[in-house]
Amino acid sequence: MTQAQAGDTVRIHYIGTLTDGTQFDTSVGGEPLQFQLGSGQIIPGLERGIDGMALGEKQRVVVPAAEAYGTHDxxxxxxxxxxxxxxxxxxxxxxxxxxxxxxxxxxxxxxxxxxxxxxxxxGNHPLAGQDLVFDVELVDIVKAA
Missing domain, CATH: 2.40.10.330 (Thrombin, subunit H)
Structure with missing residues (x-):
C-alpha cells in the first residue's frame, strides 16, 4: 500500500470546517490541492495529519489553533x-x-x-485562534525521487 511521506507530492480533496461545523473552505467540486509533503506549504497540523495516509484513504484531521493559524494576537x-x-x-x-x-x-x-x-x-489571520477540522481524501501521490 502506497503511503504519503515527506518529500512526496500529494493531491488531496478536503472540506475545512470550524469545530461548530461552519465550512470555511473546500476543494470538492474543483481541482485537488497539490503540495509537497513536509515543505511547509500548508498549515503544520494538516500536514502532519496527511503524513502516512494511504492512497485513496479518507480521514478527519483536527488541527488545534496553535498548529493552524496560531492564537489570536x-x-x-x-x-x-x-x-x-x-x-x-x-x-x-x-x-x-x-x-x-x-x-x-x-x-x-x-x-x-x-x-x-x-x-x-x-492583522490576525481570519482563522487565528480557531481549531480547524479537515475531512481529507488523499487522491494522488507522486513519490519523491
Whole structure:
C-alpha cells in the first residue's frame, strides 16, 4: 500500500470546517490541492495529519489553533485615526485592506470597527485562534525521487 511521506507530492480533496461545523473552505467540486509533503506549504497540523495516509484513504484531521493559524494576537489589533485612511474607501466591518508595517512589509488587515474618529484594524489571520477540522481524501501521490 502506497503511503504519503515527506518529500512526496500529494493531491488531496478536503472540506475545512470550524469545530461548530461552519465550512470555511473546500476543494470538492474543483481541482485537488497539490503540495509537497513536509515543505511547509500548508498549515503544520494538516500536514502532519496527511503524513502516512494511504492512497485513496479518507480521514478527519483536527488541527488545534496553535498548529493552524496560531492564537489570536491582541498586539495585531490597533486603532488608527479615520483620517489616516483615504476618504474614498467605504469603510465597513469585514473589509480587507492592505497596510504596511513600520518596516515596509505589506500585511492584510480586516476592519473590525468604524467610528467617525477611528477605525479598528485586525492583522490576525481570519482563522487565528480557531481549531480547524479537515475531512481529507488523499487522491494522488507522486513519490519523491
Amino acid at each position: 491582541p498586539q495585531k489589533v490597533q486603532q488608527v485615526p479615520r483620517s489616516a485612511i483615504p476618504a474614498e474607501i467605504p469603510l465597513e466591518r469585514g473589509l480587507q485592506l492592505q497596510a504596511q508595517t513600520p518596516q515596509g512589509v505589506p500585511v492584510v488587515v480586516v476592519v473590525t470597527d468604524v467610528s467617525s474618529e477611528a477605525v479598528t484594524l485586525d
